[in-house]
Amino acid sequence: MNINGFEITGYQLAFVIVSAVTLISAALVVLLPNILRAALFLGLTLVGVAGLYVLLNAPFLAAAQVMVYVGGITTMLILAIFLSKDVMKVKFARATYNPVLAALASAVMGLFLIVAVVASEWINRSAASGPSETVGDIQPIGLSLLQPYAFPFILASIILTAVIVVVAVIAKEDSSDGS
Numbered sequence: 381m382n383i384n385g386f387e388i389t390g391y392q393l394a395f396v397i398v399s400a401v402t403l404i405s406a407a408l409v410v411l412l413p414n415i416l417r418a419a420l421f422l423g424l425t426l427v428g429v430a431g432l433y434v435l436l437n438a439p440f441l442a443a444a445q446v447m448v449y450v451g452g453i454t455t456m457l458i459l460a461i462f463l464s465k466d467v468m469k470v471k472f473a474r475a476t477y478n479p480v481l482a483a484l485a486s487a488v489m490g491l492f493l494i495v496a497v498v499a500s501e502w503i504n505r506s507a508a509s510g511p512s513e514t515v516g517d518i519q520p521i522g523l524s525l526l527q528p529y530a531f532p533f534i535l536a537s538i539i540l541t542a543v544i545v546v547v548a549v550i551a552k553e554d555s556s557d558g559s
Contacts, residue, residue: 402428416461423454440518463551
């Protein structure tokens, strides 16, 4: 496709679409006053990040993003919203809003992130070494994630499961006491 003399590939078009969906849904997470809708848009934002991983040729990270964040964290957030008593009836008061200060803080943070990425060692090293030959090899990722951290990972899973059960019991007791 040729637009105004620029050759646009399908990959670039997909990147623009996925990036736009991710950025718009992230903005809606912050701007929407309804917490349930914000949580749903958070799920869409995380799906967009997974799409960016796919475009970066990192299917393992994309699958982990969908399973852990979209499947687990978003579901837990929505469950917590539903189990919280009268959370949907709460109107959040807007704090003092200063768009100039917000734009200045965003610009400073953006500049900091750009400088951090450009000056980072890993980006300079990867640019110097060229494309990696082991792009599809996920064994080192799995070993580094689970070998030293298998016990803490299982312990965190058990604790999160216990928290969900306790929240469900507390929410059930609150609803039966009020009726």
